[in-house]
Amino acid sequence: xxxxxxxxxxxxxxxxxxxxxxxxxxxxxxxxxxxxxxxxxxxxxxxxxxxxxxxxxxxxxxxxxxxxxxxxxxxxxxxxxxxxxxxxxxxxxxxxxxxxxxxxxxxxxxxxxxxxxxxxxxxxxxxxxxxxxxxxxxxxxxxxxxxxxxxxxxxxxxxxxxxxxxxxxxxxxxxxxxxxxxxxxxxxxxxxxxxxxxxxxxxxxxxxxxxxxxxxxxxxxxxxxxxxxxxxxxxxxxxxxxxxxxxxxxxxxxxxxxxxxxxxxxxxxxxxxxxxxxxxxxxxxxxxxxxxxxxxxxxxxxxxxxxxxxxxxxxxxxxxxxxxxxxxxxxxxxxxxxxxxxxxxxxxxxxxxxxxxxxxxxxxxxxxxxxxxxxxxxxxxxxxxxxxxxxxxxxxxxxxxxxxxxxxxxxxxxxxxxxxxxxxxxxxxxxxxxxx
Amino acid sequence: xxxxxxxxxxxxxxxxxxxxxxxxxxxxxxxxxxxxxxxxxxxxxxxxxxxxxxxxxxxxxxxxxxxxxxxxxxxxxxxxxxxxxxxxxxxxxxxxxxxxxxxxxxxxxxxxxxxxxxxxxxxxxxxxxxxxxxxxxxxxxxxxxxxxxxxxxxxxxxxxxxxxxxxxxxxxxxxxxxxxxxxxxxxxxxxxxxxxxxxxxxxxxxxxxxxxxxxxxxxxxxxxxxxxxxxxxxxxxxxxxxxxxxxxxxxxxxxxxxxxxxxxxxxxxxxxxxxxxxxxxxxxxxxxxxxxxxxxxxxxxxxxxxxxxxxxxxxxxxxxxxxxxxxxxxxxxxxxxxxxxxxxxxxxxxxxxxxxxxxxxxxxxxxxxxxxxxxxxxxxxxxxxxxxxxxxxxxxxxxxxxxxxxxxxxxxxxxxxxxxxxxxxxxxxxxxxxxxxxxxxxxxxxx
Numbered sequence: 001x002x003x004x005x006x007x008x009x010x011x012x013x014x015x016x017x018x019x020x021x022x023x024x025x026x027x028x029x030x031x032x033x034x035x036x037x038x039x040x041x042x043x044x045x046x047x048x049x050x051x052x053x054x055x056x057x058x059x060x061x062x063x064x065x066x067x068x069x070x071x072x073x074x075x076x077x078x079x080x081x082x083x084x085x086x087x088x089x090x091x092x093x094x095x096x097x098x099x100x101x102x103x104x105x106x107x108x109x110x111x112x113x114x115x116x117x118x119x120x121x122x123x124x125x126x127x128x129x130x131x132x133x134x135x136x137x138x139x140x141x142x143x144x145x146x147x148x149x150x151x152x153x154x155x156x157x158x159x160x161x162x163x164x165x166x167x168x169x170x171x172x173x174x175x176x177x178x179x180x181x182x183x184x185x186x187x188x189x190x191x192x193x194x195x196x197x198x199x200x201x202x203x204x205x206x207x208x209x210x211x212x213x214x215x216x217x218x219x220x221x222x223x224x225x226x227x228x229x230x231x232x233x234x235x236x237x238x239x240x241x242x243x244x245x246x247x248x249x250x251x252x253x254x255x256x257x258x259x260x261x262x263x264x265x266x267x268x269x270x271x272x273x274x275x276x277x278x279x280x281x282x283x284x285x286x287x288x289x290x291x292x293x294x295x296x297x298x299x300x301x302x303x304x305x306x307x308x309x310x311x312x313x314x315x316x317x318x319x320x321x322x323x324x325x326x327x328x329x330x331x332x333x334x335x336x337x338x339x340x341x342x343x344x345x346x347x348x349x350x351x352x353x354x355x356x357x358x359x360x361x362x363x364x365x366x367x368x369x370x371x372x373x374x375x376x377x378x379x380x381x382x383x384x385x386x387x388x389x390x391x392x393x394x395x396x397x398x399x400x401x402x403x404x405x406x407x408x409x410x411x412x413x414x415x416x417x418x419x420x421x422x423x424x425x426x427x428x429x430x431x432x433x434x435x436x
Numbered sequence: 437x438x439x440x441x442x443x444x445x446x447x448x449x450x451x452x453x454x455x456x457x458x459x460x461x462x463x464x465x466x467x468x469x470x471x472x473x474x475x476x477x478x479x480x481x482x483x484x485x486x487x488x489x490x491x492x493x494x495x496x497x498x499x500x501x502x503x504x505x506x507x508x509x510x511x512x513x514x515x516x517x518x519x520x521x522x523x524x525x526x527x528x529x530x531x532x533x534x535x536x537x538x539x540x541x542x543x544x545x546x547x548x549x550x551x552x553x554x555x556x557x558x559x560x561x562x563x564x565x566x567x568x569x570x571x572x573x574x575x576x577x578x579x580x581x582x583x584x585x586x587x588x589x590x591x592x593x594x595x596x597x598x599x600x601x602x603x604x605x606x607x608x609x610x611x612x613x614x615x616x617x618x619x620x621x622x623x624x625x626x627x628x629x630x631x632x633x634x635x636x637x638x639x640x641x642x643x644x645x646x647x648x649x650x651x652x653x654x655x656x657x658x659x660x661x662x663x664x665x666x667x668x669x670x671x672x673x674x675x676x677x678x679x680x681x682x683x684x685x686x687x688x689x690x691x692x693x694x695x696x697x698x699x700x701x702x703x704x705x706x707x708x709x710x711x712x713x714x715x716x717x718x719x720x721x722x723x724x725x726x727x728x729x730x731x732x733x734x735x736x737x738x739x740x741x742x743x744x745x746x747x748x749x750x751x752x753x754x755x756x757x758x759x760x761x762x763x764x765x766x767x768x769x770x771x772x773x774x775x776x777x778x779x780x781x782x783x784x785x786x787x788x789x790x791x792x793x794x795x796x797x798x799x800x801x802x803x804x805x806x807x808x809x810x811x812x813x814x815x816x817x818x819x820x821x822x823x824x825x826x827x828x829x830x831x832x833x834x835x836x837x838x839x840x841x842x843x844x845x846x847x848x849x850x851x852x853x854x855x856x857x858x859x860x861x862x863x864x865x866x867x868x869x870x871x872x873x874x875x876x877x878x879x880x881x882x883x
Contacts, residue, residue: 006527006547009483033481034806035456071447075730082725083792084452085799104799106453113450134737134762138693142740142760146693148588250690253584286530287509288521297517300574303581331581362525369528369546372482376807434588 006365008406011375015396016209017389020217022225023197024119027385027395028212029204031378037205038378039111040100041119042386044200045193046093047171048234053180056136056173059092060181061189063132065099066090068123069114077114084110092171093312095319096387102379105206109215112203116219119196124186133178140172148251152430153258153327154311160245161260161426166234167321195226202386202395205378236321238262239424246429253434254303257336258327259343259427261420263309265320267391275412276324277315278405280307281363282355282413283326283346288362290346295328301339302328316401317387324420336429344422351418355410368402458801458832460825461811464649468661471637476652477644477815477825479808484528485551485645485652486812489542489558490820492638493535494750495607495670499617500629503572505533505540506579507626510571512564517571520557529554531561537608537672538750539820540634545809548646555659562663565630567623580615587612590688590760593882594695594861597686602699602754602857606675632667636660640819644812675752677701678857682876683770686883687864694766694862695758698773701850702746702753705821711834712846713755717744718793719785719843720776720851721757725792727776728757738762738769750821755850763863767870770860774853774874781852784844797835801828 016028050057068074081088086103099118101111144150155170162168201220203212239262264272283291284307295302307326309315328339374380375398385395463477493501509531510517524530527550534541542561546554586592596612603609641660643652678701703709714722721728721744732738742759761769785793804810805828815825860871864879871877 006549009547009549011482031481033479034802035459036803036806071449075725075734079725079792080449082723082796085795085797085802087800087803088724102803104456104802106455107799108453109450110452113447117447131734131737135733135740138738138760138762139740141693141762146590146691146760148585251588253588254581286521286525288518288525293518296578297571297574300577303578329581329585331577332584358522358526362522365528365547365550366525366530369484369530372484373545373809376482376484376809378806 006361008364008368008402009372010403011372011399013375013381013399015385017395018213020196020220022221022223023195023227024220024223025200025389026216027200027202027389028207028209029202029381029385030207030209031204032206035105035206036102036378037105037108037111037203037207038100038102038382039115040098040202040379040382040386041115042096042098042200042390043194044096044198044228044231044390046095046097048094048166049193050169052165053177054185055169055177056171057177057181057185057189058097059172060132060136060178061186062090062092062097063136064124064128064186065118065122067128067132069118070121071117072114074123074128077118080110080114086111093314093317094171096317096390098383098386100379100383108203108207108212112215112219115201116223119194119199119220119223122190124183124190126183129181129183129186133181136178137175144172148249148253148434149256149430152249152256153325153428156247157258157260157325157426157428158311160243160428161239161323162236162321164234164236166232167236191226192229195228196223197226198228200386200390202382202389204382204385234321239426242422243426244429246431248431248433250433252430252432254332255330255334255336255432256328256430257330257339257427258325259340259425260323260325261424262321263324266315266322267319274404275408275416277309278363278367278408279413279416280309280324281367282359283307285363285366290350291326291343294346295339295342299342301330301334301342303331304329316384317391319391332435340427347417347420351414354414360410360413364406364408367405371402371405458829460828461805462649463815463825464653466653466657468636468657470661470663472639472641472660472663473819474641474643474653474656475815475819476647476649477642477811478647478649479644479811480646481808483548483646484545484808485548485643485647486808487544487554487558488642488812488816490640490816491540491634492538492669493540493633494538494672496535496629496633498610499613499621500625501535502579502613503576503618503621504626504629505535506575507567507572508533508561508565510575511566511568512560513566514564515560520561523557524554526550527553531558537611551647551652552655552659555655559659559663562634562660567626567630569623572623572626576618576621580618583612583615583618590691590693590695590861593686593688594697594859596883597684597861598697598699598756598859601684601859602678604676606751607672608675608749608751631665635665635667636663637666638669640816642812642816642819644815645808672751675749675754678754678855680855680857682878683858683860683871685864685868685871685877685879686859686861687879688861688882689863689865691861691863692763693760694763694860694867695760696766696769696773697859698757699857700755700757700855702755704753705748705823705827705831709846709849711831712838712842713850714746714797715790715793715835715838715843716780716847716851717746717755718796719789720744720780723796727780728773731776732759732761732769732772736772738765748821763866766860766862766867767873770871770874777851777853777856780847782848784840787840790840790843794835794838798832801832
């Protein structure tokens with residue numbers, strides 16, 4: 001069949017940017033098609049900035065930001081957001097921590113008030129700290145300790161690939177570190193990283209720009225100015241020899257494996273990075289993709305397979321160093337070596353023979369759908385624009401992503417595939433300790 | 437305590453602006469000659485279209501149903517699985533199939549410029565899925581692997597035990613087939629099942645996105661008008677009433693947490709009690725600012741994500757409360773849970789608690805409708821239960837007018853702990869004493 005290229009559409013969300021005197025950067029992106037808004041506050045601190053001996057602290061601190069603030073009691077934040085018909089959450093990433101709400105648009109001022117109040121000062125009490133350490137321990141039990149494949153591979157692969165504490169440590173944290181955290185640690189972390197100059201506020205959806213600007217200024221204008229701390233250099237050299245390790249997961253019924261290769265700097269070399277984002281999809285998106293066709297359908301050496309950029313699957317909101325990851329679950333008694341060898345073989349084949357007719361265009365069309373679907377939700381827009389502003393000063397890039405993905409060439413994808421050599425690979429194998 | 441303060445001193449929470457009335461988007465509907473109902477809703481925010489096809493699928497053989505959904509996209513008379521996937525990809529599209537005891541669901545999304553092509557491919561699969569032996573064999577093994585992984589997950593095991601406990605001999609009681617049953621499924625059985633049960637009569641196709649509804653209906657009629665075939669339909673019996681009884685403790689030695697599941701009676705969306713019950717549920721445990729979450733998470737730190745919600749199925753509704761709690765506090769967590777249920781069932785809620793829950797219920801209706809995917813899911817769930825989107829307005833009105841008395845009565849009727857069926861999955865040796873101090877416990881090994 002001849003390749004017919006679907007035209008890649010784009011969004012045209014307007015973007016208004018400004019910076020308050022205290023250094024807070026603001027992004028507004030109006031869209032009045034539904035009476036809802038998304039509000040996101042992103043702080044430029046994440047797992048990589050945790051002090052040694054304080055694994056899991058960035059995430060623990062995220063919990064503490066919900067425990068009351070200058071004018072609000074514990075529980076008030078939740079009640080005020082939900083009592084306005086909204087939903088909320090926060091999440092901790094390698095390079096940032098976000099706080100967000102989706103609300104009916106009549107709650108705009110309330111949301112700004114709530115975010116400004118905790119930006120001025122969360123209530124950091126011993127009681128709340130002890131309570132949230134307990135809650136976080138239960139979160140870790142649910143997501144890691146009490147379930148098969150817990151933390152695979154986002155917690156288990158970085159220590160294979162990286163050597164320095166910022167990149168290699170467990171971002172969920174050890175129970176020992178969590179339990180020994182103090183209120184003073186939290187206060188210090190807040191003072192250093194939760195500065196107005198280290199934050200971005202984004203509001204999307206049913207807003208009037210002039211009115212929203214006025215409200216943002218009213219509520220955030222007197223947040224005390226503190227400059228952003230200097231971000232350390234987290235760079236690590238690339239691997240020059242393959243690294244492999246394995247561990248037994250007592251609950252896992254089947255073997256699994258994940259492999260990763262370093263990729264170009266997503267921020268300073270975006271053009272060099274994008275082909276890897278496309279490559280991951282060429283390899284793994286659906287039954288017509290390279291590795292699914294080969295490993296799942298033809299060889300039957302794996303039962304499921306995924307591929308993505310960034311340890312948290314966040315191609316456009318992560319900084320260097322990061323990686324392209326492939327992960328697979330194998331059938332009982334599956335041969336991990338064979339799977340890795342086949343992946344190497346397919347990467348070679350792609351690098352040498354190139355793509356088939358239409359393979360790239362259809363992958364790009366599907367990527368466009370995924371990107372557009374994510375931005376359809378007001379919150380998806382606010383969050384992504386906030387991080388794009390923070391890491392690149394370029395929130396409008398969100399509108400450009402489908403097109404830029406569509407402009408990646410076959411040559412670039414081939415060249416990217418050619419760099420994924422076994423000697424640059426870090427891999428981790430899960431041995432099924434729970435096989436029956 | 438460390439708190440930063442700013443010179444402005446205490447500030448007060450700004451009031452909410454005027455509420456925007458719930459606007460139900462326009463929809464168009466047509467029932468084709470073959471019995472397929474097509475519903476199209478316009479939401480042009482992004483140049484995409486969402487697709488949901490609901491085919492009634494009650495009383496289908498469990499393993500064959502699961503395998504049918506796993507292999508339906510594995511090939512047709514003229515296309516291989518790779519060709520189907522590639523052709524969908526070309527228009528930015530994708531399709532996936534899933535089953536539950538009520539329905540077979542084909543879901544997808546793609547660039548709106550590809551709507552015709554996606555519908556053609558959907559029709560191709562519906563009318564000539566061929567269940568090729570090789571692909572069926574591959575998918576059989578994959579499904580067995582997936583079931584094995586599911587069976588190692590506490591949430592899945594707790595769910596299985598709960599369903600058995602509350603549904604007894606009803607078809608809803610078992611929803612995951614055993615690996616052995618999957619291995620016995622042959623392609624011929626899938627072709628038979630497809631011809632018997634995958635037919636347009638009674639099915640609903642929902643299209644939501646950047647489309648003119650009438651044009652979308654025309655496109656669907658062109659593509660799917662030729663989907664023929666009539667076969668068996670099957671009605672599910674109503675679900676049995678919930679039988680309270682001893683707590684069922686499922687022993688999973690070595691668990692570092694216990695999975696607590698509590699089932700309570702509930703009513704369908706159209707029942708007059710539904711809106712008050714929904715509000716009572718929110719106040720109990722249905723959202724973060726609920727009594728249960730504030731108690732066992734924010735006060736006591738027993739758990740991370742407790743939640744309760746009403747599950748609507750075609751044959752009945754049930755309210756389920758779920759929490760994963762630390763092993764050492766399993767008994768105390770149950771105590772607090774029963775306390776909160778009992779307190780709400782026997783004392784009316786405070787007016788401000790009700791207003792907060794009401795605003796949340798009304799606000800999240802707006803949020804749920806604000807994306808194409810959200811609208812598609814809602815429209816399809818409604819359609820599968822015989823409702824249309826305009827029911828949203830009626831439901832919002834019911835939420836708006838439910839009084840404290842209405843909510844208190846619903847809580848007394850449905851949330852009373854005496855009516856609960858309770859299942860706990862955890863390390864029996866460690867949690868039995870704490871649970872047995874509160875209620876009668878019956879222990880079973882994990883399946």
